Every structure is written in structure tokens, then in C-alpha cells.
Amino acid sequence: MNEVVKKKSLTAEDWQDAALNVIAHQGVAAVAVEPLARELGVTKGSFYWHFSNRMDLVKQSLKKWRLGDKKLVEETILTIKNPKKRLLAWFKLSAEPIQTHLIYSTLLADRSHTLISKILKEITLERLSHLQQSYREMGFDEKFAKAQSLLAYSVYVGFLHMSKTLYGSLPDSKQAEEYAQFVAKQLLS
Amino acid sequence: MNEVVKKKSLTAEDWQDAALNVIAHQGVAAVAVEPLARELGVTKGSFYWHFSNRMDLVKQSLKKWRLGDKKLVEETILTIKNPKKRLLAWFKLSAEPIQTHLIYSTLLADRSHTLISKILKEITLERLSHLQQSYREMGFDEKFAKAQSLLAYSVYVGFLHMSKTLYGSLPDSKQAEEYAQFVAKQLLS
DNA sequence: ATAATACCATACGCTACAGTATGGAGTGGT
DNA sequence: ACCACTCCATACTGTAGCGTATGGTATTAT
Structure with a gap:
């Protein structure tokens, strides 16, 4: 367990973080819905509730990354x-x-x-x-x-x-x- | 036609060159047998005569690239x-x-x-x-x-x-x- | 001319994944 | 207590690609 408090349900950000982790180590092409779902301990029924499709996840993940990066540079x-x-x-x-x-x-x-x-x-x-x-x-x-x-x-x-x-x-x-x-x-x- | 002399059959090197071209522009992950076959105007029946599997092609292609690169550096x-x-x-x-x-x-x-x-x-x-x-x-x-x-x-x-x-x-x-x-x-x- | 070999097409089974459809459990509002 | 909404599981269809099995044609050797 990497989390002390077991979360009841996932947020879109949880999916984005998982996707960014994959992107960082294996690239965008390696971002796949079903493997991610397995990793998060759910099925893709969850995914398609939070996102419309695979590319939607990639887009939003990169958007999040970009915002975080921008903030880091601005502050430091x-x-x-x-x-x-x-x-x-x-x-x-x-x-x-x-x-x-x-x-x-x-x-x-x-x-x-x-x-x-x-x-x-x-x-x-x-x-x-x-x-x-x-x-x-x-x-x-x-x-x-x-x-x-x-x-x-x-x-x-x-x-x-x-x-x-x-x-x-x-x-x-x-x-x-x-x-x-x-x-x-x-x-x- | 990019070749004046229409070749009768393909060589392993033809496949390797095609693979290297894909690697150069889209990465190793994008090297796929059937798309390459289509590009070369044959079917994968040809491929599996020249190579044992997909990874075999990747290996040999990179080997060829490495040799060519080495030669270039040594000469120039x-x-x-x-x-x-x-x-x-x-x-x-x-x-x-x-x-x-x-x-x-x-x-x-x-x-x-x-x-x-x-x-x-x-x-x-x-x-x-x-x-x-x-x-x-x-x-x-x-x-x-x-x-x-x-x-x-x-x-x-x-x-x-x-x-x-x-x-x-x-x-x-x-x-x-x-x-x-x-x-x-x-x-x- | 015939046999062998090189090269390729076709057809098949298998797997992984994308996306959809639908139902169901839990949770909060009233 | 009931309803509505959130979140997810399950069960499908469809596609792309890997690898195999097998047969066919053209070329080369003899």
C-alpha cells in the first residue's frame, strides 16, 4: 500500500498522474487504458466515466504536467x-x-x-x-x-x-x- | 517508382532499410511487420522467410545502422x-x-x-x-x-x-x- | 526436362487493446 | 425511505498486429 488512507473512488487526476508516470518512463505510445486500469486496481469502466477516450487522457495529462512545470519555473x-x-x-x-x-x-x-x-x-x-x-x-x-x-x-x-x-x-x-x-x-x- | 529497375524479389537488407526508416521517424515501437510489408508491396509471407520474428528484424537493422555509422566516423x-x-x-x-x-x-x-x-x-x-x-x-x-x-x-x-x-x-x-x-x-x- | 530451391501469397488462430452498452452498488440529499 | 447521482464491473463488438502452416510460382542447377 502506498497510501495510508484507502481511497473509495478515483478522480480524473489519479488517472492523469498514472498516465504521466507512464509517459515519463515509456512514452506516450505506452499509455494504454486497460493496463492503467489494472495498475489502479479498477476496470476500464472507471476510465470511460472520467474520460471520453484515450487521447482525452493524454491531452489532459499533458495539460496538467505543463501547468505544474510552469508553476515550478515561475516560483523558483x-x-x-x-x-x-x-x-x-x-x-x-x-x-x-x-x-x-x-x-x-x-x-x-x-x-x-x-x-x-x-x-x-x-x-x-x-x-x-x-x-x-x-x-x-x-x-x-x-x-x-x-x-x-x-x-x-x-x-x-x-x-x-x-x-x-x-x-x-x-x-x-x-x-x-x-x-x-x-x-x-x-x-x- | 523510385527504382528504375523493378526488382524481382526483396532482400533482407531491403527490409532492414525500411525498418531503419521507420525507426528514424517513429521509433522502434512503430516497426510492425504487416505495415512494412504493405509499404514494400508484399505480404508478411515474405517477411517470415527473411526473418524469424519482429525482434530479429530490429536487431539486424540496428546492427546494420551501427556498422554504417562506425564506418562513416572512421572515414571522415x-x-x-x-x-x-x-x-x-x-x-x-x-x-x-x-x-x-x-x-x-x-x-x-x-x-x-x-x-x-x-x-x-x-x-x-x-x-x-x-x-x-x-x-x-x-x-x-x-x-x-x-x-x-x-x-x-x-x-x-x-x-x-x-x-x-x-x-x-x-x-x-x-x-x-x-x-x-x-x-x-x-x-x- | 526435371528437380531443387528461393521467394512469396493466402488463410488461419491468437492476443491485446479501443470503445460501447448496460446494470449495479454505494452515497448524499430531501 | 426514497430518489438521483456517482463510480465502477461485466460483457460484449471490432480491429490490428504477431506468428504459423501450407501451397504456389518463378528461378536456378543439373
Whole structure:
């Protein structure tokens, strides 16, 4: 039992969380109704009461993920006034072993659906814009800020995949800290 | 018709090429026998003559890809004596819009099978080793060479995903050249 | 010319999953 | 006490793909 209080019935969010967990580790294609139902200890009769179909679940799950991710960034990064410190905080957060990174990196290789491509493009452009903004505030010119933010973001994405490939999971906080320091030294001078 | 000479019968390599094409664009999970057969204008009776099962095709396809990739690197990169020029050549090749990169980046998010994880780890460590070697030959110490090669490789992987995400495909040669120059300036000083 | 072999079509059984239809148990409101 | 609504189980239909069995045709060898 992972829950002390045995819940009487499931909510839509319970299904979304389970779906996000699958997405993080096996991708969108692996999100299947019946296996999820088994995992949650119910049948798909429950599922089709909460959602209209499989894609509906995927959509709403990604929506939830996106909101949570946005909130995280707004609270821990965008509140920092000093642009250099803000970038450093971003590098550190990027290397933290949290689910949101796993989901993002998994989605990156999943071009199965137009919806996902669209979401990814939006998120990526959004984040690039933040980085570029910070570099500009540090005093760099437009062109350099653009190229450098693309480079920094590539490092972020690459690091996610590398970690999973080499270690099978995201590295722990200590390793992440060290790596963030090195990256900062190379990309924040 | 994409072939002038209409072939009388298919070879195992024809199936492998078709499979690699699917892997490059939709991932290993999307490799299915019957759809491939339809695409090749035959039925699966043909498939099961050439391969014992679906996984057999995947294995052999990846083996072919790996051999081709190895040959490419050996011929265009490892033959260069000067370490700095060698690294520059690697950066440039990394940004070229060729299928081998697509396959690699797609595999990176595909942890469905132990075999694939194993292959990926091997390839990644192999490439990291080459990079590290080049940095060392440039005169950097062991520790820096290791960190820097990891950084450079992260940039490579990240760039692949970014390109697909933002532009839907790998960028053309001209863009690739510019990007490689910038990366080289930042990571090769 | 005949036999062997390479290559493929067809037809089959099996499984996993999507989605629907319907009924039933529990719970809260009145 | 009764009703309505929430949540889920059960039982279906339909489809896509895996793998097998078997027979047929064209090519090659002898």
C-alpha cells in the first residue's frame, strides 16, 4: 500500500498522474487504458466515466504536467532578479532528478501526434525565450544571446538523455550540482 | 517508382532499410511487420522467410545502422590527425542532416527493450571516448577533457532534438555549418 | 526436362487493446 | 425511505498486429 488512507473512488487526476508516470518512463505510445486500469486496481469502466477516450487522457495529462512545470519555473527561477543568478538557478534546476524533466525528454522523441509536436514547440520556444532574455539582461547582444541560449538549452536536453542512457536514471542531486557548476563556468562567462 | 529497375524479389537488407526508416521517424515501437510489408508491396509471407520474428528484424537493422555509422566516423573523423581539426570535423558532421543522427536521437528516448539500452550505452561511451581523446591530445588535462567531452556530446544530442522540435526536421547544411562554427568557438577554445 | 530451391501469397488462430452498452452498488440529499 | 447521482464491473463488438502452416510460382542447377 502506498497510501495510508484507502481511497473509495478515483478522480480524473489519479488517472492523469498514472498516465504521466507512464509517459515519463515509456512514452506516450505506452499509455494504454486497460493496463492503467489494472495498475489502479479498477476496470476500464472507471476510465470511460472520467474520460471520453484515450487521447482525452493524454491531452489532459499533458495539460496538467505543463501547468505544474510552469508553476515550478515561475516560483523558483523567474522570481530571481539578478540575470546571472537566474541562469545559474536554471542550470541547477535542469539537472535536478525530477519527473518533469523525464516527461519532457521522452516527449522530445515522440513525434507520433501533431498535438504533441505543437506542445513541444511551444514549450521549447517559451524556455528559449526566457534564457535569451536572461543573457540579454547580462549585457550580451541580441545575436549572441540567441545563439548562447540555444546552446545552453541543447546542453539541457542532451544532458537529460545522456543521464538516462549512461546511468539508467537522472543523476542524484550531488552529481547534478557539480555538473551545473561546470556548465555554468563554460556557458555563463 | 523510385527504382528504375523493378526488382524481382526483396532482400533482407531491403527490409532492414525500411525498418531503419521507420525507426528514424517513429521509433522502434512503430516497426510492425504487416505495415512494412504493405509499404514494400508484399505480404508478411515474405517477411517470415527473411526473418524469424519482429525482434530479429530490429536487431539486424540496428546492427546494420551501427556498422554504417562506425564506418562513416572512421572515414571522415578518425582519419584526421590534428585533434582540434578532428573535433571541428565532428561538430560539423554532428549537425549534418543525415539519417544516422535521426536514428540515434530516436533510440535515445526508447528504453522499451534491454537490447536497445545496451546498444545505446555502448555507442555513447564509444563516442565520448573519442571526444575525450581528442581533447586530451589538444593538451587539456584528464578531468577537463572528460567534463568538456560530456558537455560537447550533450550539445550534440540536444541539438538533434531541438532541430526536430523547432523545425520538424534536421536543419540544412548551411544552418548546420553556422551552428557548428558557434559551438566550436564556445567549446573548442 | 526435371528437380531443387528461393521467394512469396493466402488463410488461419491468437492476443491485446479501443470503445460501447448496460446494470449495479454505494452515497448524499430531501 | 426514497430518489438521483456517482463510480465502477461485466460483457460484449471490432480491429490490428504477431506468428504459423501450407501451397504456389518463378528461378536456378543439373
